[in-house]
Amino acid sequence: MADQPRQGLTAKVASAGIVPRIMQSWWAPGRVVAGLRGLPERGLIAVLMAAMLVFLIAQAPGHQRAAQLDPSVPFDARMGGALLAVMFMMPLLAYAVAALVSALSRLAGRPVAPGDSRLALFWALLAVAPAMLLAGLTEGLVGPGAALSLTRGLAGLGFLVIWGAGLRALAGNG
Numbered sequence: 692m693a694d695q696p697r698q699g700l701t702a703k704v705a706s707a708g709i710v711p712r713i714m715q716s717w718w719a720p721g722r723v724v725a726g727l728r729g730l731p732e733r734g735l736i737a738v739l740m741a742a743m744l745v746f747l748i749a750q751a752p753g754h755q756r757a758a759q760l761d762p763s764v765p766f767d768a769r770m771g772g773a774l775l776a777v778m779f780m781m782p783l784l785a786y787a788v789a790a791l792v793s794a795l796s797r798l799a800g801r802p803v804a805p806g807d808s809r810l811a812l813f814w815a816l817l818a819v820a821p822a823m824l825l826a827g828l829t830e831g832l833v834g835p836g837a838a839l840s841l842t843r844g845l846a847g848l849g850f851l852v853i854w855g856a857g858l859r860a861l862a863g864n865g
Contacts, residue, residue, distance in 0.1 A: 752831020811857030
């Protein structure tokens, strides 16, 4: 019986759609993250792994370009290393960062529950996925330069803003 409200929330999130929520996160991140509060842990893991999968795909054009310029390390080896890093190591690091932020928030006087900290971080990662795809395409097609720095900077700034707004929206409300 206690799981019934959570199933209702999961259905609500699924019916609202992920893509509209990602786009909305760029202009109202706090509201989007607050609306996702209560997402079960399996939903949080799905959000994190979806973000990591997009990040992996975003790296492919850059690795292809690098493999063409330096064939001593083939594309398959580059993508194999990226797969290990992005799909296995990054989720562990994301959980550790979320736990650290939750602990530090208590010391700062604006406590964020561990689940809320994970939600804010994982959603910020998924919300910047389109910008990461753009940065990956820029790296593969244009290569190093101002355009790549700009797209990476946009993705990084977007991540920080969305994550910060999510944490602020969830702080002290748990």
